Amino acid sequence: MILVTGGAGFIGGNFVLDWLREPNNEGIINLDKLTYAGNLATLASLKDDPRHIFVHGEIGDKELVQRLLSEHKPRAIVNFAAESHVDRSIHGPAEFVQTNIVGTFNLLECAREYWNNLDVDKKAQFRFHHVSTDEVYGSLSAQDPAFTESHPYEPNSPYSASKAASDHLVRAWFHTYGFPVVTTNCSNNYGPYHFPEKLIPLVILNALNSKPLPIYGDGQQVRDWLYVGDHCSAIREVLANGRLGETYNIGGWNEKANLDVVKTICNILNELKPRIDGKSYAEQITFVKDRPGHDRRYAIDASKVERELGWRPAETFDTGIRKTVQWYLDNPEWIEGVVSGSYRDWLSKQYQ
Structure with a gap:
């Protein structure tokens, strides 16, 4: 089996679904804290699948992580577990430090102890795959070349700083202890099952509900956009064939x-689900005050993973x-389950 942490979140949930679509893949122990962004409805199709074992808990719980490793003896760990929303990190950084830094430390130490006690063959096969973000690299100007793996870390938000710290821990555990790690730093993901506080799902749902489409500042912040299904396929490839200690x-x-x-x-919405009044959804665009420390541009140079793997x-x-918009149009029940009273309170606070 493999242990997936944060497997009820957006990227982790998509990875679990993607992995288990292949009948020959191993089973998954799915450890998730089920914070506001963790949603078991994403995994509803796996309810009767014996290859999926869901465990409600957090990576900072040492006894729980040790027990799962001892009982299930996974041949790999894929660590998605993280607090990931920049805006929330600005309002409450402590939880980001606790989960992204302290939690990753605990997971590494439990995994290292487990790995040290494996026999020679299983020890050689074991992998710890740490999933991170391009935000650790900081911000680019319009003329700068895209981020490569050797770009210096320059995080500008509590979120990116906490992820940068976790990346450094993973790197140190490889160089100090020989612990078999790989790290991936991804650009902005989008796709199905995305919690509607992030830009793309927020815009889709606000548009359909005749609400303003909030745009920070002048809207010219540039991101590299990665479809979540592509991200899942990249993780599978790196987990299987990536060089140890590499990013x-x-x-x-x-x-x-x-x-x-x-x-x-x-x-796309104008085409697939036109407004009743015949006007464009673009009329709902509203510019709001920019957030503090908002990075101007991210850009990923993904040539290394293409060249090597x-x-x-x-x-x-x-x-x-287009696939993403269509998915949200086709899945109103999942959306209704997500849009709770507490979520609406958050939107009101953030985009007032």
Whole structure:
């Protein structure tokens, strides 16, 4: 089996579903704290699948992690577990430090102890795959080359600083203890099952509910957009064939300004589900005060993973965003379950 942490979240949940679609893949022990962004409804199709074992808990619980490793003896750990929303990290950084730094430390130490006690063959096969973000690299100007794996770390938010710290821990455990790790730093993910506080799902749902489409500042912040299904395939490839101790940047080769992303979504909705009054959803765009420390541009150079492992994204932004919008139109029950009273309170606080 493999142990997946944070497997009820957006990327982790998609990875679990993607992994178990292959009948020959091992089973998954799925450890998730079920914070506001963890959603078991994402995994509803696995309810009767014996290969999926869900455990409610956190990576900072040493006794629980030790017990899961001892009982299930996984041949790999894929660590998605993290607090990941920049805005929330600005309002409450302590939880980000606790989960992303202290939690990762605990997971590494439990895994290292487990790995040390494996026999020679299983020890050689074991992998710890740490999933991280391009935000650890800081911000780029319009003229700067894209982030490579050797770019210096320059995190600018409590979220990115906490992820940078976790990356450093993972690197240190490899160089100090020989612990078999690989790290991937991904660009902005989008796709099905995305909690609607992030830009793309927020815009889709607000548009459909005749609400403002909030755009920070001038909307010219640039991100590289990676379809979550492509990210899952990259993780599988790196987990299977990545060189130990290495970092691989995973990107979609799709740099887009936030305002352009929102206008694209509006155009697709105009086609697939037109407004009753016949007007464009773009009329709902509203510019709001920029957030503190907002990075201007991220861009991923994903040539290393293509050169070494032959991976390249299958989706363009045009194909991926159309699939994403269609998924939200086709899954109103999942959306209704997510949009709780506490979530609406958060939106009101953040975008007042």
